[in-house]
Amino acid sequence: MSEDIQSYIFLVIGSVCLLIASLFAGNVEWVLGTTESSYYETLAIAFILILIAGIFWVSAARNLKK
Numbered sequence: 638m639s640e641d642i643q644s645y646i647f648l649v650i651g652s653v654c655l656l657i658a659s660l661f662a663g664n665v666e667w668v669l670g671t672t673e674s675s676y677y678e679t680l681a682i683a684f685i686l687i688l689i690a691g692i693f694w695v696s697a698a699r700n701l702k703k
Contacts, residue, residue, distance in 0.1 A: 644697040651693030658686035 662683035667676055 647697035654690035
């Protein structure tokens with residue numbers, strides 16, 4: 638029972654990470670006042686959050702398969 642709850646928690650955490658990453662990636666723009674480093678750091682953070690979401694989803698799927 639607790640393994641199922643853990644899997645669902647992992648799915649929710651992965652979804653939140655993907656939501657935040659898509660918000661970052663969708664709103665980043667190269668406008669006046671944007672530095673090159675801040676632009677690329679935001680894209681890197683979004684990419685890392687997408688990878689973390691994938692890790693959570695794979696862990697949840699593997700745990701549910703058992």
